[in-house]
Amino acid sequence: MCTNYAAARRIQLLRHFGVEPPDSQWRDKIYKDYPAPIIRNAADGPRADLASFGIVPRRHIPPGVRVFDTMNARAETVGEKRSFSGAWKKLQLCLIPSESFYEPDYETGKAVRWRIGTANGEPFAIAGLWREWSEEEGKVLACKMLTLNADDHPLMRRFHKPGAEKRSVVIVRPDDYEGWLQSRSTDEARTFLSLYPASAMHALPDPAPPRKTTTSAETGSA
Numbered sequence: 001m002c003t004n005y006a007a008a009r010r011i012q013l014l015r016h017f018g019v020e021p022p023d024s025q026w027r028d029k030i031y032k033d034y035p036a037p038i039i040r041n042a043a044d045g046p047r048a049d050l051a052s053f054g055i056v057p058r059r060h061i062p063p064g065v066r067v068f069d070t071m072n073a074r075a076e077t078v079g080e081k082r083s084f085s086g087a088w089k090k091l092q093l094c095l096i097p098s099e100s101f102y103e104p105d106y107e108t109g110k111a112v113r114w115r116i117g118t119a120n121g122e123p124f125a126i127a128g129l130w131r132e133w134s135e136e137e138g139k140v141l142a143c144k145m146l147t148l149n150a151d152d153h154p155l156m157r158r159f160h161k162p163g164a165e166k167r168s169v170v171i172v173r174p175d176d177y178e179g180w181l182q183s184r185s186t187d188e189a190r191t192f193l194s195l196y197p198a199s200a201m202h203a204l205p206d207p208a209p210p211r212k213t214t215t216s217a218e219t220g221s222a
Contacts, residue, residue, distance in 0.1 A: 001072045001160075002145055002169045004029065006115075007036040008097035008123045016123050017097055017177075019048040026050060032071055033058050038143050039095040040130055041181040051094070051141035055084050055131055073129065075146045075170060075193045079186060084144060087129040093181055093189060094143055095125035101169060102206070103159035114159065115206035118171075119199070125177060127170040127193060146170045146193060154198040171196035 007030050010021040019039055030036045035050040056070040070083055078088045100117035118124050127146045132139050150156035150168035157166045172180050176192050183189035 001069075001147065001167055002101045002103065002126075003069065003071050004031050005096075005101035005126075006030070006099040008099055012099070012123045013037060013039075013048055013097060017046075017048075017095070017125070019046055022048050022050045024050050032069065036143075037097055038128060038130055038141070039097060039125070039177075039181070040093070046177075046181060048097075049141055051130055051143040053143065055087065055129060055142045055144040057133065057142050060133060070144055072145050072147050072167075072169070074167075075127075075148050075190070078129075078146065084129055084131070087131045088186060088189075091183055091186070091189065092130050093183060094128045094130045095172060095177060095181065096128045096143060096145060097123060097125050099123050101126070103156075104161075105159055105205070106162055107158065111161075112205055113208050114203050116155075116201060116203040119202045121202075125172045125174075127172050127180060148193060148195055150195060153195050155201055155203060156195070156198075158203075168195055170194070 006028055007026055013019050013021045017039060022037055026036050027034055030053050032054050034053050036053055037048045038051045039046050039048050054070045061067055073084050079085050100115045102113050102115055104111040105114045128143045130141055130143045132141055147167045147169055150166040153168060156168035160166055170193050172192060180192040
């Protein structure tokens with residue numbers, strides 16, 4: 001399950017994906033509920049918009065309901081889960097432009113964050129779903145990534161807790177960007193969902209920086 005990734009930069013949206021960047025800014029590292037660019041189909045062709053990471057933003061989870069994560073959806077059962085089956089059946093498909101994504105590796109006996117990207121260093125796009133939410137300011141978008149079982153993938157099977165099912169986000173091949181976005185049925189969309197070749201990927205340890213601790217001087221306490 002991918003809960004943290006590095007979003008493609010503005011210049012990469014233009015040069016690599018051929019779309020104008022959204023007007024608003026976004027952070028380099030994306031976590032739950034952070035806005036980041038997605039590419040979706042529009043009447044005049046692909047366009048980039050900002051969407052919150054997690055198709056059900058935390059602020060839209062009703063009071064009293066346990067907070068749950070919606071950053072990823074299993075491609076195998078994407079049509080069965082209430083929180084995102086509607087987006088799948090309506091073919092609200094998107095590309096999530098990325099520089100890398102992060103997964104935990106336990107080969108040392110403890111979790112070590114690794115950064116995963118393409119072997120050639122090029123930005124890439126992850127298959128995703130989007131939906132629209134109504135808020136006081138107007139309509140806002142949210143998105144999530146699609147994942148596949150990776151138990152047999154030479155690279156992605158190295159990540160996640162020992163004994164847990166191995167999963168990987170679905171990287172869409174550049175030649176398939178248009179086909180994915182313009183899929184006319186869920187059956188057609190599924191033809192674009194496959195694991196990216198390990199030979200075309202690159203991964204290395206990239207531990208997260210230590211969390212900053214607040215000192216008494218910083219808080220003004222005695």
